[in-house]
Amino acid sequence: MKRALLLILAVLAGFVPYARAMAQSPWGAAEEAWLKExxxxxxxxxxxxxxxxxxxxxxxxxxxxxxxxxxxxxxxxxxxxxxxxxxxxxxxxxxxxxxxxxxxxxxxxxxxxxxxxxxxxxxxYVGTTLVVAKARDKNYFDLSSLGCITVAVKEGGAYHQWFEGHPLSCTRILPEPSDSMALAAVRDGKAAAAVGPSAVLHPLIRLQYDKTLHIAGTIAELPLVxxxxxxxxxxxxxxxxxxxxxxxxxxxxxxxxxxxxxxADYLQPSLKALWHYYGTTIVLFLIVLISLGVSVYQAMRARANALKSEKVKSEFLAIMSHEIRTPISAVVGALELLDREDNSTPRRELLHRARESADSLLAVLNNVLDYSSISTGKILVKPSALRVNDLVRSVLNGFEAIADRKGIALQLNDQSGGHIINLDGNRIRQVLGNLVANAIKFTEQGAVTVDVRLSRSERSSERVTLAIRVSDTGIGIAPEDQPRLFQPFSQVGNARQRQTGSSGLGLSICKKLVEAMGGSISIWSTLGQGTTVEFSLETTIADTHDETALPPSPQVAASVSGAILVVEDTPANQLVLMEQLRALGYGPVLAESGARAIDLFST
CATH class of the missing domain: 3.40.190.10 (Periplasmic binding protein-like II)
Incomplete structure (x- = not known):
């Protein structure tokens, strides 16, 4: 029993490798031997x-x-x-x-x-054998139907060899270098038909000979196997x-x-085939391309015209700035002198009105010219160290006389602490001057108050926020008009309120200047009670020794003694400037040209 069990185990042990080998390879022994070699x-x-x-x-x-x-x-x-x-x-x-x-x-x-x-x-693979001919030719469904015609086939190919081995009674075979050339022979009239496999001829007809050649039938007794x-x-x-x-x-x-x-690559399609299948797409693409080209050309031409127009406008405004400001300055100066000398009440009132109108006209002109420069992106911000309270006082000093004439109190509430900060003093002066001028212009009684605050920035401990608020007790602005306040050339209120000589550009200029300095501006107003405008800017504290000196106030300038050289070539301005300086107690010396001024100054 023990011997029989051992014999069975030995047989099984020999069978396992054989069974594994049979499972690993589906080929026979001869095939396996061939594959190894x-x-x-x-x-x-x-x-x-x-x-x-x-x-x-x-x-x-x-x-x-x-x-x-x-x-x-x-x-x-x-x-x-x-x-x-x-x-x-x-x-x-x-x-x-x-x-x-x-x-x-x-x-x-x-x-x-x-x-x-x-x-x-x-x-x-099993396919069919096609016969290709022109549209007017007959159908062919077997070899006998070919008759006495010329048949084009690929030279040296399967069909060429078959026809050579099985010549038909009167059918002439025309060998061509390729199946495509065989079809071309039919198109050109060299052959009446072409014979070849459907897998080859059908795509060639579709891509290169559409509507020129057609499938005339299949040869039933000649399948392509x-x-x-x-x-x-x-x-x-x-x-x-x-x-x-x-x-x-x-x-x-x-x-x-x-x-x-x-x-499968069925050769490069002909232009005719491309036009047949993609003609509409090609036409639409060309239309879009041409339209795009025309649009680009028109845009470039419009841009060139706009740049040219902008250049002409800039040149015009530069000329107008000189040609209009010069006589207006003379008018304002003359009216100021007459206002000082004439004490008669009726004529003094007329002089006041004339001077106010001239000042208003000059302000309108300045706003238009400033807005033109700002709208073209020509806003240069040049920060320098300055003391805020001195700057604000110098601006308000220029409006004291106007406020006094209207009987309006001009008040300053300064909480800046006398700190020196880095800001563009000229731009701050321009913004604050516009806001104060507007406040005085639209206030008949009461006061115009300027509040100045300087506080630490919420975003950085190294920066400070300057907030300047201008409040008045004037006519106020209706709620429906307030959204248009910062729009260029926008005037709000009734007709009587608009009769102030305003161009509607003051607040728009202020907004652009404040934003150019990285700040923001807001307005609150109640009709009949007054208006408050506030702008705020972030900046840094400057070193004391970097402080930029402000121009001297009229009171300080008046204390300076000595002769003053006046360089002016316009007679009207010469007269006004000389009289203004004499009224201030100076001894003016006139130079009609730059060369004359150099001579006088050097002596």
């Missing part, structure tokens, strides 16, 4: 049988190539393409032993010279390839066809 599968193709098989840039493509690579993967082999210049050369290399496989051989194309030296695999040809002495390889072809599932076969169709 051969690792490369050499192939040759028809280099111009597109899309079934062809060579492009040294690489083979097509349906037959997809199948041979799939078979090689099954066998664990690699595929090597042996270059050839024609199908005939590929067949010769197979017969000479330089090639192992021809991947695409029709049933009817096996060369007579091959004899029994070539074996064919099972078929893997593709097989692979193997050297007869490679019987194990033939068996392996047949087994591999039989092992492909429906899904794998479908994927091979799908990859072939997606990657």
């Amino acid at each position: 051969h690792h490369v599968l050499r192939i040759a193709v028809d280099p111009y049988w597109q899309p079934l098989e062809y060579v492009e840039k040294g690489t083979a493509h097509g349906l037959s190539i997809a199948y041979i690579h799939a078979i090689a993967d099954r066998l664990g082999m690699t595929v090597q393409l042996v270059p050839t210049k024609s199908w005939s050369e590929s067949v010769r290399k197979l017969l000479d032993g330089e090639v192992d496989v021809l991947p695409a051989v029709p049933d009817f194309q096996l060369p007579k010279s091959a004899g029994t030296r070539i074996a064919l695999t099972r078929p893997y 593709l097989r692979m040809a193997v050297r007869q002495d490679f019987a194990p390889l033939l068996s392996l390839m047949n087994q591999a072809l039989a092992s492909f599932s429906a899904g794998e076969t479908d994927q091979l066809y799908q990859n072939w169709l997606e990657g």
Whole structure:
């Protein structure tokens, strides 16, 4: 019993490796032995049988190539393409032993010279043979119906060889270098019809000969059945390839066809074919392209015109700035002198009105010119160290006389602590001056109050926030008008309120200047009670020794003694300036030109 058990175990031990080996390989012993000796599968193709098989840039493509690579993967082999210049050369290399496989051989194309030296695999593709002719020709459905016509075929190809081996009674065969040239022969009248595989001719007709050539029928007795040809002495390889072809599932076969169709290159389409299939798209694209080009040209031209117009406007405003400001300054100066000398009440009132109108006109002109510069982006911010309370007082000093004439109190509530900060003094002066001027202009009684506060910034301990608020007890602004206050050339209120000589630019200029300095501006107003405007800016504390000296106030300037040189070439301004200086107690010396001024100053 013990001996029998040991015998059974020994048999089983010998059977396990054999069973494992059988499970690992589906091939027979002869095939396995052949695979161990051969690792490369050499192939040759028809280099111009597109899309079934062809060579492009040294690489083979097509349906037959997809199948041979799939078979090689099954066998664990690699595929090597042996270059050839024609199908005939590929067949010769197979017969000479330089090639192992021809991947695409029709049933009817096996060369007579091959004899029994070539074996064919099972078929893997079945197609139809097409007859292509012009629209007016008849249909052809068998070889006998061809009759006595000239038929164009690809030279050296399967159909050429078949017709040579099976000559028809009166049909003349015209060999052409390629299937495309065979179709061209039909188009040009050299042949009545062309014969070839549907997989090749159908896409060529669609892409290159649409509406010129047509499918005239199929040859029923000449189907295109593709097989692979193997050297007869490679019987194990033939068996392996047949087994591999039989092992492909429906899904794998479908994927091979799908990859072939997606990657098939049916030659470069003709312009006529492109126009037929994409004519509408091409026309629309050209229209869009032309429209875009015209739009770009018009935009560039409009920009050039705008720049030219802006340059002309800038030049015009520069001239107007000189030509208008000069006489207006003379008018304002003359009215100021007359106002000082004439004490008669009726005439003094007229002089007051004239001076106010002249001041208003000058302010309007200044605002228009300033807005023109600001709107073109010419806002230069140059911070410097300055004392805020001194700057605010110097601005208010310039409005004291106007406020006194209207009987309005001009008040300053300074909580800046006398600190020196880094700001653009000229821009602050311009903004504050506009706000105070507006407040006085629209206030008939009461007061205009300026509050100045300096506090630590909420965002950084190293920065401070300057807030300047201008409040008045004037006519106020209606709620529906307030959203338009910062719009250029916007005037609010009734007709009586608009009769102030305002251009509607003051607040717009203030907003742009404040934003250019990185700040913000806000307004609150109640109709009939007054208006409050506040702007705030973030900045830093400056060193004391960096403080920029402010221009001396009129009171300080008046205490300076000595002669003053007046350089002015306009007679009206000469007269006004000389009289103004004499009224202030100076002894003016006039120079009509720059050269004269240098001479007088040097002496």
